[in-house]
Amino acid sequence: MADLNKGEEPVDRKSDVSATEAAEAAEPAGAVEAAIEAPVERGEPILQVRNLVKHFPLTQGILFKRQIGAVKAVDGISFDLYQGETLGIVGESGCGKSTVAKLLMLLETATSGEVFYKGQDITKLSGRALRAVRRNIQMVFQDPYTSLNPRMTVGDIIGEPFDIHPEGAPKGDRRRKVQELLDVVGLNPEYINRYPHQFSGGQRQRIGIARGLALNPEIIICDEPVSALDVSVQAQVINLMEKLQDEFNLSYLFIAHDLSIVRHISDRVGVMYLGKMAEIGTDAEIYDHPTHPYTQALLSAVPVPDPEAREGRERIILTGDVPSPANPPSGCRFRTRCWKAQDKCATEVPVLAIPERFKDSETLAAHESACHFAEEKDVVHAA
Amino acid sequence: MLLQVRDLHVEFRTHDGVAKAVNGVSYEVDAGETLAVLGESGSGKSVTAQAIMGILDVPPGRITGGEILFQGRDLLQLKEDDRRKVRGAEMAMIFQDALSSLNPVLSVGEQLGEMFVVHRGMSRKDARAKAVELMDRVRIPAAKERVGQYPHQFSGGMRQRIMIAMALALEPALIIADEPTTALDVTVQAQVMDLLAELQQEYHMGLILITHDLGVVADVADRIAVMYAGRIVETAPVHDLYKAPAHPYTRGLLDSIPRLDHKGHELYAIKGLPPNLMAIPPGCAFHPRCPRAQDVCLTDEPPLYAVAEDGARESACHFWRETLRDA
Numbered sequence: 001m002a003d004l005n006k007g008e009e010p011v012d013r014k015s016d017v018s019a020t021e022a023a024e025a026a027e028p029a030g031a032v033e034a035a036i037e038a039p040v041e042r043g044e045p046i047l048q049v050r051n052l053v054k055h056f057p058l059t060q061g062i063l064f065k066r067q068i069g070a071v072k073a074v075d076g077i078s079f080d081l082y083q084g085e086t087l088g089i090v091g092e093s094g095c096g097k098s099t100v101a102k103l104l105m106l107l108e109t110a111t112s113g114e115v116f117y118k119g120q121d122i123t124k125l126s127g128r129a130l131r132a133v134r135r136n137i138q139m140v141f142q143d144p145y146t147s148l149n150p151r152m153t154v155g156d157i158i159g160e161p162f163d164i165h166p167e168g169a170p171k172g173d174r175r176r177k178v179q180e181l182l183d184v185v186g187l188n189p190e191y192i193n194r195y196p197h198q199f200s201g202g203q204r205q206r207i208g209i210a211r212g213l214a215l216n217p218e219i220i221i222c223d224e225p226v227s228a229l230d231v232s233v234q235a236q237v238i239n240l241m242e243k244l245q246d247e248f249n250l251s252y253l254f255i256a257h258d259l260s261i262v263r264h265i266s267d268r269v270g271v272m273y274l275g276k277m278a279e280i281g282t283d284a285e286i287y288d289h290p291t292h293p294y295t296q297a298l299l300s301a302v303p304v305p306d307p308e309a310r311e312g313r314e315r316i317i318l319t320g321d322v323p324s325p326a327n328p329p330s331g332c333r334f335r336t337r338c339w340k341a342q343d344k345c346a347t348e349v350p351v352l353a354i355p356e357r358f359k360d361s362e363t364l365a366a367h368e369s370a371c372h373f374a375e376e377k378d379v380v381h382a383a
Numbered sequence: 384m385l386l387q388v389r390d391l392h393v394e395f396r397t398h399d400g401v402a403k404a405v406n407g408v409s410y411e412v413d414a415g416e417t418l419a420v421l422g423e424s425g426s427g428k429s430v431t432a433q434a435i436m437g438i439l440d441v442p443p444g445r446i447t448g449g450e451i452l453f454q455g456r457d458l459l460q461l462k463e464d465d466r467r468k469v470r471g472a473e474m475a476m477i478f479q480d481a482l483s484s485l486n487p488v489l490s491v492g493e494q495l496g497e498m499f500v501v502h503r504g505m506s507r508k509d510a511r512a513k514a515v516e517l518m519d520r521v522r523i524p525a526a527k528e529r530v531g532q533y534p535h536q537f538s539g540g541m542r543q544r545i546m547i548a549m550a551l552a553l554e555p556a557l558i559i560a561d562e563p564t565t566a567l568d569v570t571v572q573a574q575v576m577d578l579l580a581e582l583q584q585e586y587h588m589g590l591i592l593i594t595h596d597l598g599v600v601a602d603v604a605d606r607i608a609v610m611y612a613g614r615i616v617e618t619a620p621v622h623d624l625y626k627a628p629a630h631p632y633t634r635g636l637l638d639s640i641p642r643l644d645h646k647g648h649e650l651y652a653i654k655g656l657p658p659n660l661m662a663i664p665p666g667c668a669f670h671p672r673c674p675r676a677q678d679v680c681l682t683d684e685p686p687l688y689a690v691a692e693d694g695a696r697e698s699a700c701h702f703w704r705e706t707l708r709d710a
Contacts, residue, residue, distance in 0.1 A: 092568035093539075200656050230423040231595060235639035235652035242649070257568065264641030264650065283646060301573040302643055303598030307622050309644070310601060317577065318570045321538045380644045 044118075045080035046218060046251050047104070052077045052113035054099050058326060071326045073099040075275035076113070078352070081219065086245065086252040088266030088283075090259055090298070094322055096275040097255045101223045104253065105139050106130065117219075135165045138217040142224035144204035148196040154207055155192040158182070161214040168215040181210040184247075186240060202233035206240065213244065221253045226261065238265060259302050263287050271295045274333040275325055277352050281367030288381070289364040291355060291374040294334045300379035312382025332372065340373050348372065384452075385589040386412045386435070386474075386557055391449035393430050393613075395660075396442060402660040404430045406613040407449075412589040414556065417580075419592045419604035419621070421636075425657050427613035428593045432559045435591075436476050437466045454556065472502050475550035477579075479562035481542035485534040491518075491545050492530035498552040517548040521578060540571035547579060557589040564599060576603055597640060601625060606695075609633050612658045612668035615687065619696040627710035629690045629698035631673050634706060667700070675702050 055070035074096040081087050089097045102108040104115060106122065114121045122133050138161075141147035148157055158178045162169035170177040179189035185206040196204055205225065212220050225241070226234040242265065245252060256262050262269060263283050270280040271294065279292040290296050297316040304310055318337045323329055332350050335341040355374035358366040365376040393405035405427040412418045422428040433439040435451055437458065451458040453474065458466065478484040486494055495517055496510030505513070511530065518526035521544040534542055543563060550558055560579065564572040580603050583590050594600060600607055600621065607624050609617045609632065617630040628634045638651035655672040658664055664671055670680040679701055688703055690696035700706055 092570060202656065230657065231597070231636055232423060232639055232653035233656070235650040236654075238641075239650055239652055259569070260641045260643045263643060264647060287643065297570060299643070301569040303569075303572070303576075303596065303602045304643055305597035305601050305625065305637060305640055307601045307625055315573070317573055319574075321540055321571065322568075 043083060046083045046118065047081035047253075048114075048116040049080070049100075049104070050078050050114045050116070052100070052103060052115065053111045054096075054103055054108060055111045069326055071324075072275050072328060073325055074103065075325075075328070077272075077275075077277050079270055079277065079280060081251050081253060083218070083251055084245070084249045085267040086254050086265050088262035088269040089253065089255045089272060090257065090262050090269060091272035092257070092298075092322055094274075094325060095272040096325070097272050098223055100272075101139070101221050101253070101255055104221055105137060106134065131165065135168050135215045136217045137219045137221065138212040138215065140205075140208050140212045140220060140222045140225045143228050144201050144208055145196075145228070147208055148204055150196055153193050153195055154182070154187075154199075157196070157207060158210045158214055161211065165215055178210075178214075181214060184213065184244070185210045186236075200233070201229050202237055205229060205237050209237075209240065209244070213248070216248070217250070219251045219253065221255070223255045224257065225254075227256060227258060234261070241265065259287075259299060260304075271298065274322060274328050276333060277370065278334065279367070279369040279371075280352065281369075282364075285364045285367040288378065289367075289376050290379070291358070291365055291367070291369040291376050292334075292371045293338050293340055293373075295369075296377050296379050297337075309382045314377075314379055316379065332370075340371075342373070344372050384411050385414045385416075385454065386591075387450075387452040388431065388435065389450040389452065391431060391434060391451065392447040393427070393434055393439065393444060394447055395444050397661075400661045403663060404444075404613050404660055405434070406663070408610070408613070408615055410608050410615065410618070412557065412591055414589050415584070415587045416606070417583065417590040417592060417604045419594060419600040419607045420610060421594060421597065421600055421607055422610035423595055423657055425612075425660060426610040428610050429561055430613075431610075432476070432561055432591065432593055436474065436559060437470055438476070468502075471498065471555070472553045473555050474557040474559065475553070475555045477543075477546050477550050477558065477560040477563045479565050481539065481546045481566070482534060484546060485542065487534055490531045490533055491537070495530075495545070495549055495552060498549065502553055513552070517552055518545070520551070520582075521545070521548045523548075538571075539567055540575060543567060543571075543575050544578065547575070547582070551582060551586070554586055555588065557591070558583070559591045559593065561593045562595070563592070565594070565596070572599070579603075597636060609636075612663050613660065614668065614699065615697075616669065616699045617697065618687075619690070623691075623696060627707055629696065629703045629707045629710075630700045631675050631702075631706055632669050634710065635672075635674075675700075675706065677701070 052074055053076055054074040055072050057067045058069040058071060059065040060068045091097050103110050110123050115123050117133055125133060155178050158181055159174055162174055179192055182189045182191060187203060187206050226237050229237060254265055266283050268282050269286045271278045273294050278294045279286060286295060290299060297318045300314060300316040320337055323336055329336050331347050332345040335345040350370045350372050352368050352370040354366050355369055389409050391405055391408045395402040395404055408431050420428045434446055446459060492511055492514045495514035499505040499510040499513050515526050515530050518530060523529060523541055523544055564575050567575060592604060604621050607619060607621050608615050611632050617633050628637060635653040639653060641647060641650060653672050658668055666682050667680045667685050670676040685699045685701045687697040687699050690698050690703055
């Protein structure tokens with residue numbers, strides 16, 4: 001079942017073999033436990049994002065368009081994604097997290113910056129080399145209703161990647177391959193001739209995941225993959241994604257606004273605000289020892305399903321709305337809503353680095369945070 | 384009692400058959416009280432609210448039984464003209480999607496003022512002054528300058544405040560909020576929920592909060608009613624329900640949410656899918672997905688058993704004692 005196109009990979013994928021073997025050895029039921037228990041071994045990052053920028057021009061005039069500004073959707077973001085790990089990206093709407101997904105998928109052209117996939121800058125690629133990379137980075141979309149073509153059968157939807165990338169298609173029976181994929185995501189292989197409308201939301205998302213897996217990619221970018229689903233179905237899909245990650249040694253970039261789900265699935269988490277990374281670290285560093293005021297405010301605002309825990313937690317209610325990315329505040333972008341803001345925050349842009357005061361500290365507060373006045377504050381656990 | 388819904392039945396006639404959306408729902412809301420109605424899509428929580436407001440699409444929808452007593456009157460017996468006088472003035476609704484609920488070609492001032500012109504017969508000028516006052520009350524900054532602006536010029540949170548202002552305009556006795564913060568970011572969600580709770584206290588209104596989010600409910604509700612397949616499966620005061628649910632469906636929902644304060648292991652997932660409303664399983668509708676199901680669950684539909692002696696807690700599970708004990 002875990003054997004997807006093994007031996008037909010033209011690209012260098014030596015690490016894949018051991019992973020597939022490991023997955024074959026593991027019982028499916030125990031796989032999820034293992035995925036959570038196993039410590040992350042960081043080897044070489046599989047994806048390195050450096051100073052990624054995307055500005056959407058704002059134009060005026062009809063015949064003679066001239067640029068009057070730009071929406072700075074992503075404004076200099078750097079992070080690494082390691083093999084087999086899940087990096088969660090959280091932030092409010094308009095912070096640029098979905099634009100990051102599109103840039104990594106090469107669906108948008110970056111204004112500047114680099115994205116290295118196995119050492120190769122994919123933003124500069126074209127033609128055959130680009131196609132080869134695209135095969136290894138797949139995406140699962142938010143809305144399982146609009147991301148599946150209603151006129152195609154499930155078999156055609158899941159098999160379509162094979163038409164686009166014939167070199168990644170199985171040599172023999174494609175239909176059998178598609179049925180295998182259906183089985184992998186927990187759908188009845190008999191359903192291959194059905195249409196999307198015959199499935200529920202959760203089942204459709206499984207179809208979307210099967211399509212993403214078809215070409216045996218190394219990275220899957222998930223943009224809000226469960227936010228359109230009901231609570232009881234969300235858990236099923238999350239468990240499936242964790243199982244698949246373990247089986248196929250996938251790396252996930254998991255974009256979501258639900259902070260509890262992101263903590264559950266992620267090994268590391270990045271918090272974005274207005275096109276910049278505010279703070280990044282392991283899940284325990286970000287959730288239990290946040291040092292950036294925005295992260296603290298965001299976490300404290302999450303309603304938790306436990307009335308007693310809520311009473312013991314400190315709440316930080318931010319005033320106002322997120323400023324426009326077309327005209328972000330000078331210096332620190334969060335300063336207009338920050339209760340700690342000083343003059344320095346308006347003039348100096350804080351860099352994303354381990355804050356000076358925590359440099360020699362052994363605690364989990366010693367992680368990258370873009371704040372001049374970074375200080376640890378637990379807002380998640382009841383006092 | 385401000386509002387009493389008694390044994391309400393609603394069905395939808397479609398080409399494929401009759402979908403039974405609401406199957407005998409009863410609940411009550413008192414002045415100053417917040418009742419949260421919790422359920423997944425298709426549970427009938429919004430359809431019940433539409434029936435109360437009198438905005439159900441008829442046809443295909445049809446109320447096939449029950450009573451809706453509002454301040455002692457059965458709303459279902461009123462003529463449409465009388466119903467219209469109740470709607471907006473005595474009970475109002477806040478919808479999830481403020482952008483599509485507001486008219487894009489009218490300024491927010493005109494839309495807020497319209498309430499006073501239509502229901503109170505005010506002049507346009509007075510209505511506009513009232514609109515500014517309302518915008519101030521829901522803490523929209525620079526209300527005087529912004530009263531002439533159009534919905535697209537406001538952010539999501541501000542638009543939801545305008546929706547709240549519109550619902551409050553005529554100081555209704557009951558507000559029904561259908562997923563009021565679902566479309567908003569968490570930081571804005573907290574602001575809007577706080578505002579709603581504060582205004583409810585100030586005006587001593589009854590509030591029905593319809594949501595699928597167990598977190599939001601825990602924050603603001605007094606009592607909670609959990610719906611599944613068009614029925615109420617459990618009602619309880621908020622603290623009791625979170626501490627020890629008395630229905631396996633509620634238990635499953637609580638267990639399937641990941642936690643913010645620690646990583647946890649594999650999520651509990653309720654097996655299977657929500658039921659098809661055209662073919663609701665016999666007996667207990669939840670039995671095909673229930674870890675506790677016995678033979679009796681396949682045949683006998685469970686009534687709402689009294690879990691607490693004072694009637695404050697009820698559970699529609701034959702095995703509520705066991706569920707509660709294992710909680």
